[in-house]
Amino acid sequence: MLKFIVTMITISKEDYLKEIYALSLFTDEPVSTSKIAEKLNITNAATSDMAKKLSALDLLSYEKYKGVKLTEKGRTIALNTIRRHRLWETFLIKTLGLNWGEVHDEAEVLEHQTSEFLMDRIDQFLNFPEFDPHGDPIPTKEGLMPVLPEVVCLTEAEIGKTYIIQKVDHDNKEVMDYFTKLGIELYSEIALEDRMKFDNSVFVSINNIRHTFSQQVASKLFVVNKNI
Amino acid sequence: MLKFIVTMITISKEDYLKEIYALSLFTDEPVSTSKIAEKLNITNAATSDMAKKLSALDLLSYEKYKGVKLTEKGRTIALNTIRRHRLWETFLIKTLGLNWGEVHDEAEVLEHQTSEFLMDRIDQFLNFPEFDPHGDPIPTKEGLMPVLPEVVCLTEAEIGKTYIIQKVDHDNKEVMDYFTKLGIELYSEIALEDRMKFDNSVFVSINNIRHTFSQQVASKLFVVNKNI
DNA sequence: CAATAAACTTAAGCATGCTTAAGTATATTA
DNA sequence: TAATATACTTAAGCATGCTTAAGTTTATTG
Ligand SMILES: [Mn+2]
Ligand SMILES: [Mn+2]
Ligand SMILES: [Mn+2]
Ligand SMILES: [Mn+2]
Numbered sequence: 288m289l290k291f292i293v294t295m296i297t298i299s300k301e302d303y304l305k306e307i308y309a310l311s312l313f314t315d316e317p318v319s320t321s322k323i324a325e326k327l328n329i330t331n332a333a334t335s336d337m338a339k340k341l342s343a344l345d346l347l348s349y350e351k352y353k354g355v356k357l358t359e360k361g362r363t364i365a366l367n368t369i370r371r372h373r374l375w376e377t378f379l380i381k382t383l384g385l386n387w388g389e390v391h392d393e394a395e396v397l398e399h400q401t402s403e404f405l406m407d408r409i410d411q412f413l414n415f416p417e418f419d420p421h422g423d424p425i426p427t428k429e430g431l432m433p434v435l436p437e438v439v440c441l442t443e444a445e446i447g448k449t450y451i452i453q454k455v456d457h458d459n460k461e462v463m464d465y466f467t468k469l470g471i472e473l474y475s476e477i478a479l480e481d482r483m484k485f486d487n488s489v490f491v492s493i494n495n496i497r498h499t500f501s502q503q504v505a506s507k508l509f510v511v512n513k514n515i
Numbered sequence: 516m517l518k519f520i521v522t523m524i525t526i527s528k529e530d531y532l533k534e535i536y537a538l539s540l541f542t543d544e545p546v547s548t549s550k551i552a553e554k555l556n557i558t559n560a561a562t563s564d565m566a567k568k569l570s571a572l573d574l575l576s577y578e579k580y581k582g583v584k585l586t587e588k589g590r591t592i593a594l595n596t597i598r599r600h601r602l603w604e605t606f607l608i609k610t611l612g613l614n615w616g617e618v619h620d621e622a623e624v625l626e627h628q629t630s631e632f633l634m635d636r637i638d639q640f641l642n643f644p645e646f647d648p649h650g651d652p653i654p655t656k657e658g659l660m661p662v663l664p665e666v667v668c669l670t671e672a673e674i675g676k677t678y679i680i681q682k683v684d685h686d687n688k689e690v691m692d693y694f695t696k697l698g699i700e701l702y703s704e705i706a707l708e709d710r711m712k713f714d715n716s717v718f719v720s721i722n723n724i725r726h727t728f729s730q731q732v733a734s735k736l737f738v739v740n741k742n743i
Numbered sequence: 744c745a746a747t748a749a750a751c752t753t754a755a756g757c758a759t760g761c762t763t764a765a766g767t768a769t770a771t772t773a
Numbered sequence: 774t775a776a777t778a779t780a781c782t783t784a785a786g787c788a789t790g791c792t793t794a795a796g797t798t799t800a801t802t803g
Contacts, residue, residue: 299790321750333791335752340789352751352798382610383636393633400624408611527760549780561761563782568759580768580781746803753796762787770779 296344298399301368302327303337304346307357308365317354366426371406372398373419373426378409380420387420387455387473388463422454422473422509438509441479441489442502449478450510462507470494477510524572526627529596530555531565532574535585536593545582594654599634600626601647601654606637608648615648615683615701616691650682650701650737666737669707669717670730677706678738690735698722705738 306326310318320334327334342349346361357365375394379385401409410416410428417433419425424433438453452475457463471477471493478492487502500508534554538546548562555562570577574589585593603622607613629637638644638656645661647653652661666681680703685691699705699721708725709718715730728736 294788297789319750320752329790330792331751332753332793336790379633383633383640385636389632393630396628397625400628402621404617405607405611405621408613412611522758525759547780548782557760558762559781560763560783564760744803746801748799748801750799751797754794755792756794757790757792759789760787762785764784764786766781766783768779768781771777773774773776 296364299337300341300344300346301364301399303334303341304357304361304365305368305372307347307355308362308369311357317350317356319354323355363430366430366432368398370426370428371401373423374406374409374413374416375401376421377413377416377419377425381413386467387457388460388467390420391457391463392460420473421457422452436511438511441477441491441500441505441508441510442487444479444510446479446482449476449513451475451513452477452508453511454509456507456509459507462504465504466507469496469498476513477508524592527565528569528572528574529592529627531562531569532585532589532593533596533600535575535583536590536597539585545576545578545584547582551583591658594658594660596626598654598656599629601651602634602637602641602644603629604649605641605644605647605653609641614691614695615685616688616695618648619685619691620688648701649685650680664739666739669705669719669728669733669736669738670715672707672738674707674710677704677741679703679741680705680736681739682737684735684737687735690732693732694735697724697726704741705736 303323306323307318310322310326320338321331324331324334338347338349338355341347341355341361344360345358346364347355347357349355372394375397376390379390379393380387407428416425418435422435424435426432436453441450444450452471452473455463455466455473475493479489480492480497481490482488483490487505489500489502489505491498491500531551534551535546538550538554548566549559552559552562566575566577566583569575569583569589573586574592575583575585577583600622603625604618607618607621608615635656644653646663650663652663654660664681669678672678680699680701683691683694683701703721706720707717708720710716711718715733717728717730717733719726719728
């Protein structure tokens with residue numbers, strides 16, 4: 288039972304805030320507890336509990352049966368955690384030569400364990416990058432999010448056009464390793480040749496080699512028009 | 516109350532094992548729970564509890580009122596944690612140019628959060644170093660500890676002789692920052708000019724500059740004879 | 744619009760790792 | 774060697790963050 292003594296930011300709380308931020312990105316609606324639970328792979332009950340705790344900390348507003356919404360305070364913590372995550376990913380790729388599929392899981396834990404001092408040194412070492420190796424914007428220390436070029440998901444792109452890969456959803460390692468095996472990188476040129484109505488599979492050409500992606504795989508890639 | 520369902524290695528457990536390893540280094544006697552508690556800055560009660568859990572996991576042997584002793588299994592985990600700690604310290608200094616007083620606290624948390632994959636890549640990047648920037652040996656992946664040259668603590672060194680700094684106890688950041696301010700580094704030359712009987716203060720000369728260290732400060736430095 | 748289904752919350756409980764307070768064993772010393 | 778001090782352990786309890794099971798609210802639909 289919840290006894291309403293709520294104190295510090297913990298690893299769990301940072302992960303909740305980060306996930307809520309992500310789920311809020313394209314909507315103004317409150318985020319449902321069940322959606323959060325699904326993403327974090329825990330039960331709804333745990334999320335309801337945590338919603339109360341985070342609400343008591345003024346990190347989000349929570350209306351029972353309606354969902355949660357980050358406060359400015361909560362958003363700041365989410366952005367800072369995302370900043371640490373993306374700086375770590377960039378740093379590991381730059382220094383150790385890891386590939387873009389190898390860094391997410393490491394960053395997922397390192398993001399919670401780094402002092403501001405160390406983060407600043409990493410930021411400086413990387414020369415204050417605006418985007419990480421997956422094309423995601425890195426929030427500044429002040430909590431400002433660099434603006435990403437207007438991207439379109441490959442599932443929504445126009446047949447016959449040639450695009451540049453601008454961003455990749457990299458949460459699934461298997462898919463990332465698949466992309467790596469095919470030689471696909473950030474800023475690779477990709478021509479969308481056709482789309483199958485049956486299941487929305489796409490036929491693309493990258494480095495003059497043809498590939499077929501299921502809709503699910505295609506949905507990981509975000510592109511911009513080549514000729515802009 | 517302890518209910519004897521003991522399962523996984525956690526951050527806490529790694530820290531206990533590491534500390535017990537350190538306290539066992541120069542003795543064959545079992546380590547007392549109170550000594551561990553003092554070092555980890557927790558109560559004796561907590562340590563007694565944990566001793567039972569670690570014993571149930573076969574990571575140490577524990578005799579009530581007598582203390583604990585690591586098993587081979589426990590020693591392996593301790594060495595692996597120390598390995599991660601020291602590789603992180605070396606890596607942060609090498610890549611980010613941190614100084615030797617700035618890395619310990621970061622490593623203290625990073626050591627628990629790194630996959631074997633990442634550790635291997637860091638090890639490889641550093642070209643499999645045998646010693647860290649404080650002169651401490653880095654256990655190999657196989658759990659072998661490189662042999663440190665025979666060192667003597669500056670508090671035990673001979674007056675009139677010139678030495679090389681071979682190892683520094685770096686647990687206290689204030690002292691480390693002091694050494695850094697004085698320009699003292701690993702392998703610096705240090706001449707022991709005199710020692711005051713009253714409090715065992717030492718008078719030394721480093722880079723032709725004289726310094727006075729209290730016994731407590733001097734006890735952080737370990738040296739070898741210059742002419743060997 | 745009432746019955747039912749789906750979504751969500753509350754309650755109870757467990758695991759981990761601490762704490763303080765009380766109890767027991769070992770060491771000291773008169 | 775018995776009293777006393779010190780060291781150590783046990784007991785009870787708390788905080789965090791989960792779980793399952795039961796209860797409540799909101800949405801769906803016949
Ligand atoms: Mn990531
Ligand atoms: Mn995380
Ligand atoms: Mn260290
Ligand atoms: Mn540690």
